[in-house]
Amino acid sequence: xxxxxxxxxxxxxxxxxxxxxxRLGGLELTTEGxxxxxxxxxxxxxxxxxxxxxxxxxxxxxxxxxxxxxWRLLGRSDRLYVKQFEEETNLRAMLVLDTSLSxxxxxxxxxRLTKLGYSRCLLAALALVLLRQRDATGLITFDESVRRxxxxxxxxxxxxxxxxxxxxxxPGRGTAAxxxxxxxxxxxxxxxxxxxxxxxxxxxxxxxxxLKFLCHRGHQVLVIHLMDPEEVELRGPSEARYEDxxxxxxxxxxxxxxxxxxxxxxxxxxTEWRMACRRSGIAYERITTDTPFGLALRQALVxxxxxx
Amino acid sequence: MIGFTAPWALLGLxxxxxxxxxxxxxxxxxxxxxxxxxxxxxxxxxxxHRRLTFQHWLLLLIRTLIIALIAVAAAGPTxxxxxxxxxxxxxxxxxxxxxxSSGATVDGNPLLESLRRxxxxxxxxxxxxxxxxxxxxxxxxxxxxxxxxxxxVGRIGPEPxxxxxxxxxESARQATAGRGSGGTTVVLSDLQASAVSAVPVGPGALxxxxxxxxxxxxxxxxxxxPGRQPWGPEGGRVTVTxxxxxxxxxxxxxxxxxxxxxxxxxxxxxVVSLPSGSIPPGWWPVHAELEPDExxxxxxxxxxxxxxxxxxxxxxxxxxxxxxxxxxxxxxxxLVRGTDLTIGSLGSGPSIVQPPADPAGLGAxxxxxxxxxxxxxxxxxxxxSSATDSNPILGRHRILRRYGLDAPGRGSxxxxxxxxxxxxxPWLVRxxxxxxxxxxxxxxxxxLPLSAQxxxxxxxLANRAARGEVVQLEAAPGELVVLPPATTTLVRDxxxxxxxxxxxxxxxxxxxxxxxSGPDTIGVLxxxxxxxxxxxxxxxxxxxxxxxxGARVVGLRDAGTAAFAxxxxxxxxxxxxxxxxxxxxxxAALAGRLPGMQPRxxxxxx
Numbered sequence: 001x002x003x004x005x006x007x008x009x010x011x012x013x014x015x016x017x018x019x020x021x022x023r024l025g026g027l028e029l030t031t032e033g034x035x036x037x038x039x040x041x042x043x044x045x046x047x048x049x050x051x052x053x054x055x056x057x058x059x060x061x062x063x064x065x066x067x068x069x070x071w072r073l074l075g076r077s078d079r080l081y082v083k084q085f086e087e088e089t090n091l092r093a094m095l096v097l098d099t100s101l102s103x104x105x106x107x108x109x110x111x112r113l114t115k116l117g118y119s120r121c122l123l124a125a126l127a128l129v130l131l132r133q134r135d136a137t138g139l140i141t142f143d144e145s146v147r148r149x150x151x152x153x154x155x156x157x158x159x160x161x162x163x164x165x166x167x168x169x170x171p172g173r174g175t176a177a178x179x180x181x182x183x184x185x186x187x188x189x190x191x192x193x194x195x196x197x198x199x200x201x202x203x204x205x206x207x208x209x210x211l212k213f214l215c216h217r218g219h220q221v222l223v224i225h226l227m228d229p230e231e232v233e234l235r236g237p238s239e240a241r242y243e244d245x246x247x248x249x250x251x252x253x254x255x256x257x258x259x260x261x262x263x264x265x266x267x268x269x270x271t272e273w274r275m276a277c278r279r280s281g282i283a284y285e286r287i288t289t290d291t292p293f294g295l296a297l298r299q300a301l302v303x304x305x306x307x308x
Numbered sequence: 309m310i311g312f313t314a315p316w317a318l319l320g321l322x323x324x325x326x327x328x329x330x331x332x333x334x335x336x337x338x339x340x341x342x343x344x345x346x347x348x349x350x351x352x353x354x355x356x357h358r359r360l361t362f363q364h365w366l367l368l369l370i371r372t373l374i375i376a377l378i379a380v381a382a383a384g385p386t387x388x389x390x391x392x393x394x395x396x397x398x399x400x401x402x403x404x405x406x407x408x409s410s411g412a413t414v415d416g417n418p419l420l421e422s423l424r425r426x427x428x429x430x431x432x433x434x435x436x437x438x439x440x441x442x443x444x445x446x447x448x449x450x451x452x453x454x455x456x457x458x459x460x461v462g463r464i465g466p467e468p469x470x471x472x473x474x475x476x477x478e479s480a481r482q483a484t485a486g487r488g489s490g491g492t493t494v495v496l497s498d499l500q501a502s503a504v505s506a507v508p509v510g511p512g513a514l515x516x517x518x519x520x521x522x523x524x525x526x527x528x529x530x531x532x533x534p535g536r537q538p539w540g541p542e543g544g545r546v547t548v549t550x551x552x553x554x555x556x557x558x559x560x561x562x563x564x565x566x567x568x569x570x571x572x573x574x575x576x577x578x579v580v581s582l583p584s585g586s587i588p589p590g591w592w593p594v595h596a597e598l599e600p601d602e603x604x605x606x607x608x609x610x611x612x613x614x615x616x617x618x619x620x621x622x623x624x625x626x627x628x629x630x631x632x633x634x635x636x637x638x639x640x641x642x643l644v645r646g647t648d649l650t651i652g653s654l655g656s657g658p659s660i661v662q663p664p665a666d667p668a669g670l671g672a673x674x675x676x677x678x679x680x681x682x683x684x685x686x687x688x689x690x691x692x693s694s695a696t697d698s699n700p701i702l703g704r705h706r707i708l709r710r711y712g713l714d715a716p717g718r719g720s721x722x723x724x725x726x727x728x729x730x731x732x733x734p735w736l737v738r739x740x741x742x743x744x745x746x747x748x749x750x751x752x753x754x755x756l757p758l759s760a761q762x763x764x765x766x767x768x769l770a771n772r773a774a775r776g777e778v779v780q781l782e783a784a785p786g787e788l789v790v791l792p793p794a795t796t797t798l799v800r801d802x803x804x805x806x807x808x809x810x811x812x813x814x815x816x817x818x819x820x821x822x823x824x825s826g827p828d829t830i831g832v833l834x835x836x837x838x839x840x841x842x843x844x845x846x847x848x849x850x851x852x853x854x855x856x857x858g859a860r861v862v863g864l865r866d867a868g869t870a871a872f873a874x875x876x877x878x879x880x881x882x883x884x885x886x887x888x889x890x891x892x893x894x895x896a897a898l899a900g901r902l903p904g905m906q907p908r909x910x911x912x913x914x
Contacts, residue, residue, distance in 0.1 A: 241337075244343070
């Protein structure tokens with residue numbers, strides 16, 4: 001499986017380093033390249049195979065759910081195949097993007113995209129995948145307030161509209177997720193998919209309440225917790241004053257002394273989010289900004305279907 | 309008590325403050341890093357702050373201790389220890405008592421030989437890093453290696469000196485002063501009670517090695533007194549004092565000059581007075597000799613007598629005070645009438661000259677002195693009263709009137725002729741065969757004639773000063789004696805050596821030495837053993853510990869092992885360095901637990 005992945009990596013943007021992909025061109029071109037590569041890996045559509053009617057078999061790909069493996073075929077042919085299913089109905093999806101100041105940060109600006117930059121590519125790719133399947137797709141951006149709402153549409157021009165909006169999204173000062181999530185209800189009159197992309201650097205209770213409310217309304221909700229690798233593992237000079245760009249809260253410490261404890265804290269936060277989401281039937285996926293877009297897309301889409 | 313072989317290295321303890329100083333003063337405002345997840349950091353700091361703070365202070369303490377202990381190890385810490393295999397580099401002084409008493413023969417073997425064996429055993433146990441000194445009977449510390457000192461130990465023999473062990477211990481402590489907790493002093497001695505003087509508590513260890521054999525019974529000659537001198541031709545008596553212990557009797561023989569010895573049977577503590585018989589005028593040696601015993605060096609004692617007839621003098625009987633004094637001496641056989649000496653005025657021969665009562669006669673007297681070839685002159689009457697300066701010849705007496713005395717052209721040599729001074733100025737001087745007094749010996753001039761010292765003073769003038777000074781000095785080897793100012797030559801065993809009068813002199817050998825002033829014999833120096841060396845009584849261990857607090861007393865057999873063990877300093881450097889290593893391990897372990905000590909990766913962008 002690893003040899004197959006490495007053999008195709010050179011021609012597939014979805015598996016390249018996100019920063020390298022971003023340097024190849026504009027958001028439109030790179031996103032199309034990502035989606036092309038991604039769909040090539042899937043043969044047809046990510047949504048095929050995750051819904052009701054069986055359609056066909058395909059070769060196992062890294063990231064596929066083991067539960068879709070055809071064990072009988074494996075026993076007969078000693079080859080790994082997964083079963084794919086045909087979807088029945090079109091989907092209405094709403095992408096919710098956090099554009100707060102904390103998202104406009106990279107631990108290594110010369111080597112990695114900011115969280116906001118990564119989100120732009122990821123959501124653009126996701127929207128393209130959805131729109132190609134004629135799924136109505138919309139977008140809400142927010143910082144300390146809701147900035148922009150694009151209602152879900154299935155038209156081909158929708159993607160360019162979304163693309164422009166994503167490209168123009170500028171970072172705001174604070175983070176207020178709950179109002180944005182409330183606005184989703186207005187846009188999705190019937191059951192649909194909500195993809196919430198944020199670094200979750202805010203107080204969880206209100207946002208969780210809003211997310212639970214969306215679930216309660218019958219929507220599939222996927223929380224993509226976006227983190228920079230530097231936020232996962234603390235590094236830095238011998239001693240530094242660490243300052244939150246939004247709240248201006250600061251802490252003076254030696255990162256070397258605190259890295260291990262910090263890592264435990266981060267793991268605790270992630271676990272809390274994961275458990276809280278699981279309890280409410282919300283799909284949760286933590287993605288770091290050095291994850292290839294193809295893998296991130298796969299994780300996001302697989303996670304969003306597993307909860308159905 | 310802990311000690312140090314190189315205490316100056318303790319200055320390095322100041323370096324122990326470096327971690328703390330760095331902690332306190334090397335702080336600065338750190339760079340600001342924009343970090344969105346600061347809320348996680350704040351939460352982490354809130355939860356783990358106390359534990360990490362404790363670990364940091366513990367780490368600081370450990371590192372401070374490591375530096376401090378390294379400084380301590382460099383200073384060479386030592387601890388007292390009763391039994392140590394490998395001793396720490398030590399400073400040790402061996403006091404080897406080769407005084408006269410060490411020459412005693414015990415059970416057929418010289419006592420010094422057994423002490424020497426003990427010293428060799430100690431030197432054999434010394435290491436290359438040990439600082440060693442040797443003090444023998446001369447009391448001088450000699451520094452050297454074990455090999456060098458062993459050579460000295462092999463060379464030395466019993467010396468006719470007395471060694472004060474208390475003083476020797478003080479010298480030893482001075483030699484090792486500044487060596488951390490002090491060195492070790494090892495005393496190898498026969499521990500004569502008379503040689504053990506008290507020593508205050510001092511630094512360092514003190515080991516006393518005592519001989520195992522009992523002290524011998526000894527008889528020695530403690531004193532030899534030829535009596536009042538000069539003797540007349542009829543001779544005199546020699547008084548001999550016997551010291552020692554035991555009930556043994558021994559024969560003593562006393563010989564004066566060439567006369568056959570006088571024999572007598574003596575025992576310890578006896579004082580005998582033996583007549584010499586008639587003897588011609590002159591200087592004669594006196595020998596007193598006991599029959600041999602275990603300690604030979606104190607069996608012989610020497611002295612000298614001067615035999616001379618009473619001075620034949622003339623004086624004016626009408627001299628109220630001087631004449632009376634001469635009559636008294638005449639009646640006691642210290643003077644006879646004759647013309648050899650003129651007392652009170654300038655005669656044709658040797659004279660004791662007073663200044664004239666009438667100042668008008670002073671010029672005539674000075675001219676007469678000049679005609680006699682005298683170099684001293686009377687000068688003007690000195691105004692005011694004064695007093696004689698006390699000296700062995702004359703005590704302090706008030707002088708009411710006096711003439712000055714001067715010897716123009718004599719320079720510094722005149723000091724040898726000045727016998728008595730008054731307020732620093734010459735008052736009684738000798739000029740060849742003349743004695744010149746600055747004052748008349750009358751109450752109007754001086755209070756001396758009214759004092760009890762007057763007649764002995766006149767006796768001194770007539771029988772000693774006018775004949776030339778007779779000095780009887782006695783000293784032990786190594787003892788400081790001050791020779792008479794007029795001394796120019798010292799003659800011993802027929803050999804002459806020039807010597808400065810008035811200077812200190814330390815004789816080294818037993819025997820007689822004659823003191824000459826020019827061609828005249830003015831005295832004798834008898835060098836005899838210190839009589840205390842004949843007392844062989846040994847001091848007990850308890851007394852030793854009372855007089856020398858902290859002393860450890862061991863036998864000769866244990867000298868080699870006990871010296872350094874009682875020196876008692878175990879080398880702690882290894883232990884301290886082991887503790888340093890353990891602390892370093894603890895530091896590494898603790899630092900390893902702290903993420904600060906883990907390998908770092910590239911830092912974040914701000």
